Amino acid sequence: MTTQALVPHELDTKKLWDSTVELSTCKRITSHDGRNPKTTIVVPILTCRCLWKRFQREAEDWIAPGGVLIADPQARNRRINAAYAQLWLADNRFQWAGLAAFASKQVGCGLLHAVTLDERIEAEKRAYQQLRDKAPQDLLDRRRLINIRPKSEEWHAWDQARQQNPLPQASNPLLGGAVATLQDQLKYVHEMLALGNTALFLDVYPLHRFYMVRGFEEMQTCLEDRNSLKDEVIWPIADKVEFGAFQTEVSDSFRAIESGNIAKGVDYMAAHEQLNILQPAMYDDPDFAKLMQGTQAGDVLSIVTGLFTGISEEIQLTLASQCKVTDDRRVSFSSNPFANLADKNQRMEFVGRAATQFDQLLKNPITRAQLERSIFEISTGMDIKP
Numbered sequence: 001m002t003t004q005a006l007v008p009h010e011l012d013t014k015k016l017w018d019s020t021v022e023l024s025t026c027k028r029i030t031s032h033d034g035r036n037p038k039t040t041i042v043v044p045i046l047t048c049r050c051l052w053k054r055f056q057r058e059a060e061d062w063i064a065p066g067g068v069l070i071a072d073p074q075a076r077n078r079r080i081n082a083a084y085a086q087l088w089l090a091d092n093r094f095q096w097a098g099l100a101a102f103a104s105k106q107v108g109c110g111l112l113h114a115v116t117l118d119e120r121i122e123a124e125k126r127a128y129q130q131l132r133d134k135a136p137q138d139l140l141d142r143r144r145l146i147n148i149r150p151k152s153e154e155w156h157a158w159d160q161a162r163q164q165n166p167l168p169q170a171s172n173p174l175l176g177g178a179v180a181t182l183q184d185q186l187k188y189v190h191e192m193l194a195l196g197n198t199a200l201f202l203d204v205y206p207l208h209r210f211y212m213v214r215g216f217e218e219m220q221t222c223l224e225d226r227n228s229l230k231d232e233v234i235w236p237i238a239d240k241v242e243f244g245a246f247q248t249e250v251s252d253s254f255r256a257i258e259s260g261n262i263a264k265g266v267d268y269m270a271a272h273e274q275l276n277i278l279q280p281a282m283y284d285d286p287d288f289a290k291l292m293q294g295t296q297a298g299d300v301l302s303i304v305t306g307l308f309t310g311i312s313e314e315i316q317l318t319l320a321s322q323c324k325v326t327d328d329r330r331v332s333f334s335s336n337p338f339a340n341l342a343d344k345n346q347r348m349e350f351v352g353r354a355a356t357q358f359d360q361l362l363k364n365p366i367t368r369a370q371l372e373r374s375i376f377e378i379s380t381g382m383d384i385k386p
Contacts, residue, residue, distance in 0.1 A: 077384075
């Protein structure tokens, strides 16, 4: 269970550009060159860079304790989900963070499905190999559609593994190459989902924490200095996206929050999230984009990521702690089998509808209570509920 919370820091009470320590504790350097010795007092000043480093370090502590990313993408995802949820619970104006808790949880659903399917494919393959090695006659009988004797334990083990595996004919020798290719594609989608989930968190979480602790005016003053940390932070998409580059959508989002226009703040932050971070980090990758389109997306994602539930069905985001719901907390992407998740316009339209639905549900006392309960559950770092 995740217990980490938004804790204060000794720098939080210091004013920008003021000394961070008492003058009496400052380092003194005396120079004896020349006739008159000179003493220089080194006074550490609270700079924008110091503040960004403080909030970036907090984000890294969530998912990279000791400076090393949590190796298990599912465990890392649960930490990300919890951090987003705790942001919203601490300040309900952070509506994007509340929505992000659900969206990130949905990524966790995808990671869970990917691991589960890969295990079931491999289980069927192993059971089939044992059947071939120990009871090949059972396979021959099955192909000839005869039943001259009771089936062996190996046959029943294979049959059970086959029924539990949603990928049809995974152990068919004639389809071995195709199954292996599909598994490689699924693993690649899994890796990209985890990459986007991690990078987005490292970008957006510190922005919210800076605003929460230091306020809008100071954030505006310091926003362009964030980029100075680019060589000191964990940033897994450095080859695709420059860390901390100034983006107007960030300023616009927190300006909207400051003025009380919460929904507009979500719109601006969603644009930053999707267009400035995820698009270049994930969707502009030709191989990943190809897997997000049409029939291939149905084949790959319906089984593995949980985003698709079938070739002709839709991508879903559930505003709940579990992966699937059937009520109005379920937001659909498209029923078009050729819908393209890599298309930024289609994706932004989907995100916009999800944000609107979230906003409307929050305004109803009954559904708001449901959302609050789900976000609290997510904030504990709970395992993903299928």
